[in-house]
Amino acid sequence: MRHRAGLHAVLAITFGLGAQTVLAEAMAVSGAAIKAHTAFLADDLLEGREAGTRGYDIAAAYVATQFALHGLKPAGANSDFYQKVPLRRRSLQPDGVRFEMRTKSGSQLYQNGKDIAVDASAYTLDEVVEADVVFAGWGIRAPGLRHDDFAGLNVKGKAVVILEGAPANFPGALRAHYSWIQQKERMAAEAGAVALLTLKTPERERFSPWERARQARPLPAFGWTDPAQRENTSLIKATITLGPEVARSLFAQGGRNLDEIYEQSISSSPRGFDLPASIRLARRSVHEDTSSSNVIGVLPGTDARLKDEYIVVVSHLDTWVGPKTGPDTIYNGAVDNAGGIAAMLEVARVLKAGGGAKRSVLFLATAAEEKGLLGSDYFVARPLVPLDRIVGVVSVDGLMAFHDFAGIVALGAEHSTLGEVSLAAARSIGAIHEPDPIPGRGNLALSDQYPFLRVGIPVLFPNPARGSSRGGGEDVAAWDEYESHHYHQPSDDMTLPLRWDVAQRWGQYIYAVVAGAANGSRRPLWYEGDELAAVFAPTADRARRP
Structure with missing residues (x-):
């Protein structure tokens, strides 16, 4: 009996330790899980995840299933995880653009996609815009x-020529807003x-080149069609x-030198x-009404006093789709942004x-x-929850897991106490904050955090910093290869040299930010001044400000 009791004690301890190990693993971010989510969402079977397509709907169903699996709840009065976004797809009719510029030297016709770049009209099917410049x-x-x-300046009824971007002396985030x-x-x-006629300065040309614009702008575009959009609808015709x-x-x-x-x-x-x-722009467009859904899940708060405040984690599910001219026509969007969604799903699992x-x-x-930014807008x-109850937003866009990063560029960190939360999270994975290396790009206004920022909610948009590695030295080859040849291309797929151990570190950082903001004794606050x-x-x- 004594031996049997001892055996039972050993077994109890062994199984107890095993249960603790399983529990510890369940509460840790898994690089393998991030890889698995990314692989599914970036699979050719989804044919890209462009808004308004069946592939997007499959991806949305996958995310909704994961939310349910992890015990999340629908938001507000919703009975499911979907928020339908009514969209209007607009495209140009064949040879649907005739653009003419008249000067003292005469009249000159310019070709769309070669000399100028314009998309279809969001408002009318057949229009002519004539204006002085x-x-x-x-x-x-x-x-x-x-x-x-x-x-x-008198610009009433005129076409205004403007420089893309904003002055370099504007504070960083406001420079992004006004760009x-x-x-x-x-x-x-x-x-x-x-009308607006935009010019690409040499600075803008570095990260938003004319060559990309001339190919992309004439492609089909979207807007959302809810009546509430009228508040945000510009009167600019083109x-x-x-x-x-x-x-x-x-x-x-x-007589001016540009x-x-x-x-x-x-x-x-x-x-x-x-x-x-x-100028004289004659444009014929086609409109097609469709929809895609935001997918929204809530992990209810545990504190009776704080549970009615929300931290939002936002990540875009769609992928960018461009010209389909090569042998590979599927824009898989593994890094941008299947990987971001994958990290978000893993954070939801671990937090639960x-x-x-x-x-x-x-x-x-x-x-x-x-x-x-139509879905977030x-x-x-x-x-689906009151905006005044949303106290902070963390945006997860991209999975730049190409090197064992030593730094994090946390856009928005200098403006609110979310920056302090981010710095603590960065230190927890052996990283530091680094400044924005390309402030002229205006990245704080180029992802889903921006609509929340415009209504006064503190936001954080972090990404690993290019270059410095925890092992010392610079490690930029794979990063630069992606930026130069795979970003917004069909080759953004699972064949890229993504490091899933690095993805795990990144997911752990995002988890620490979200948990830190959601458990803090005070809500995220803007800094004085x-x-x-x-x-x-x-x-x-x-x-x-600290």
């Missing part, structure tokens, strides 16, 4: 920054303009990107002036396995991010 610098009106490119083309359309429309030769020719007609203007814009804002030209968090966490997989316009908060959340509570 005026240059308006950056095309920005920012009273809080004492900047007004429209001052002294966003939809924001520029709103400002130009308020000034009375009817936004047209001018190719470099067309742009230089236009300015030469007015390269000198580009050079001036580096240190100061060029003043506007009338150009001796007019650990018993949840004090605040509720809302996981939002968005539709049509690649079409202009729609959610903010039609929220923050220029971003002054624009978007002027009356919100503030925290002292």
Whole structure:
């Protein structure tokens, strides 16, 4: 009996330790799980995950199933995990664009996709836009920054030529905001303009090249069609990107050197002036109504006082689809953004396995991010939980798991206490914060956190930093290869040299950020004196900057 009792004790201890091991593994982010989710979502069987397609719907069903498996609940009064986003697909009819520029030298026709780049009309099927042309610098009106490119210019009923981007002396996040083309359309429309002609400065050409624009802009585009969108609908009839030769020719007609203007814009804002030209755009479009769904799951909070506050984790489910001209026509979007969704799903699983968090966490997989942040924009316009209860947003876009990163570029970190949470999370995986290496790109306005930012909610948009590795030295080869040859290409697939041990570290960081924000004794707060908060959340509570 004594031996049998001892055996029972040993077995109890052994099985107890085994159970603890299983529990510990269940509560740890798994690189293998991130790989498995990524592989399914980026499989050729989904034929890409473009908004409005069957492949997207399959991906949405997969995410909804995972939410249910992990014990998440539908948001608000929803009975399921879907929020239908009504979309309108707009495309150009064959030979549906005729663009003519008239100057003192005569009239010149330019070809769409070669000389200029314009998409289909969001408003009408058959239209003609005729307007005189005026240059308006950056095309920005920012009273809080004492900047007004429209001052002294009459742009009513005119086509306004503007530089893409924003002045380098704008604070980083506000530079991103004022660079966003939809924001520029709103400002130009308020000034009375009817069309925008955009120019690519040398800085913008580095990360948003003309070559990409001329191919992508004429492709089918989307907008969401809910009546609430009217508040965000610009009165600008057309936004047209001018190719470099067309742009230089236009300015030469007015005796201006465009390269000198580009050079001036580096240190100061060029003043506007009338150009001796007019445009005539004749455009025939096709509209097709469709829909895709945001997928939304909530892990209810455990604290009676804090459970009605929400941390949102947002990641886009769709993929970018471009020209289908080569032998591989499927845009799998493994890094951008099957991997981001995979990391989000794993965070949801681990957070639930650990018993949840004090605040509720809302996981939002968005539709049509690649079409202009449409899914997140729609959610903010039609929220399933009160917006004033959303206290912070963490955006997961991309899985840049190419090297054992030593740094994290946490966009938005300097504006709110989410930055302190992010820094603690970074340190927990042996990383540090690094500054944005490309502030001119305006990344804070280029993903799903931006619609939340515009309504005054603190946001964080982190990514691994290119370059420095925990092992020492620089490790950039695979990163640069992806950026140069695979980003927004069919080759963004599972054959890329992704490191799933690095993906595990990244997922652990995202988990630590979400758990830290959701369990903190105070909600994320904007910092005192923050220029971003002054624009978007002027009356919100503030925290002292550390």
